Amino acid sequence: MGMMRKLIKGITKRILQGLEISFNDAQPLLSLRPNDLDFLFENANSIRERFRGNRVGLCSITNAKSGGCLEDCAFCSQSNFHHTNIKTYPLITPKGMLGRAKKACETKAHRFCLVTSGCSLTEDELDNICFGLNLIKNKFPDLKLDASLGVISLEDAKKLKQAGLSRYNHNLEACEEFFPKVCTTHTFSARKRTILNLKKAGLEVCCGGIFGLGESEIERLKLGFILKELDVDCIPLNFLNPIPGTRLENNLKPKPLELLKMVAIYRFIHPKKEIKICGGRENNLKRSQAMIFKAGADSIIIGGYLTTRGNPVEKDLEMIKSLGLEV
Numbered sequence: 001m002g003m004m005r006k007l008i009k010g011i012t013k014r015i016l017q018g019l020e021i022s023f024n025d026a027q028p029l030l031s032l033r034p035n036d037l038d039f040l041f042e043n044a045n046s047i048r049e050r051f052r053g054n055r056v057g058l059c060s061i062t063n064a065k066s067g068g069c070l071e072d073c074a075f076c077s078q079s080n081f082h083h084t085n086i087k088t089y090p091l092i093t094p095k096g097m098l099g100r101a102k103k104a105c106e107t108k109a110h111r112f113c114l115v116t117s118g119c120s121l122t123e124d125e126l127d128n129i130c131f132g133l134n135l136i137k138n139k140f141p142d143l144k145l146d147a148s149l150g151v152i153s154l155e156d157a158k159k160l161k162q163a164g165l166s167r168y169n170h171n172l173e174a175c176e177e178f179f180p181k182v183c184t185t186h187t188f189s190a191r192k193r194t195i196l197n198l199k200k201a202g203l204e205v206c207c208g209g210i211f212g213l214g215e216s217e218i219e220r221l222k223l224g225f226i227l228k229e230l231d232v233d234c235i236p237l238n239f240l241n242p243i244p245g246t247r248l249e250n251n252l253k254p255k256p257l258e259l260l261k262m263v264a265i266y267r268f269i270h271p272k273k274e275i276k277i278c279g280g281r282e283n284n285l286k287r288s289q290a291m292i293f294k295a296g297a298d299s300i301i302i303g304g305y306l307t308t309r310g311n312p313v314e315k316d317l318e319m320i321k322s323l324g325l326e327v
């Protein structure tokens, strides 16, 4: 067995014994040669099986307020700084939210996430969302309700929890050093503060980032360890889908193996957490999509994204079934 394989084996053994790994332990994994990646995936898979079982989480997201955002996130089709062809509309009504939750239930999703564009909400908007959450909770009590509504205060986070919210998504997008290249209209600390408010309010936190913004592999690793420090519950990983009209429209897509390697390394860093593969899965991984589970992921978004389409739901369900996994 070569040196790198011995290293992977040793780290896996420690993780399976319930121990954790440090940044320095994980760093050598970045320089694995393609020949050793299968071995990395095999071990990430065994960690997933041990701590997350054989079940795949399915989450459906809906764009409850689209476009017109005053922030300048480099990748985002909903920013006013960009010239994209997306449909824009104000916050949908609570009844509209209920209708979309019903559709999510029909796709077999067990989580439904209301997402709004913009850095934060007005008081009226927040009240409408709380009303919508109440309606959905009464009609579909088994559906877990999530939201992604931007930067939020402790008080508003508590209001959402009271209205039936189970989890809140707020991505850090990238590590602190790289963040100013992603967004200049708000800070990394503002994002981090929101995570702390959510935790204080007793909400589950879904927080991750995007690979392919131009960040280095070390910066991806740094993000992984910030998320570990914050002890978030679910880590959504997005892969850049360069949308025409955005600042990153000409970015080269990372290679599938490079992305899968990071998914596996994130499983080593976060053995017990939900790792959810989100936007850009279809475009970046193409025929390698099924590999995300072998690389250690245990959850996906189904039924499309905010302004881009995804796989047909039946195709994703078929993929999960053919791998012997359950939803």
Ligand code: SF4
Pocket (backbone or CB within 6 Å): 069, 070, 071, 072, 073, 076, 077, 078, 079, 116, 117, 118, 119, 150
């Ligand atoms: S990611 Fe959110 S805050 Fe940033 S531009 Fe898009 S909608 Fe606005």
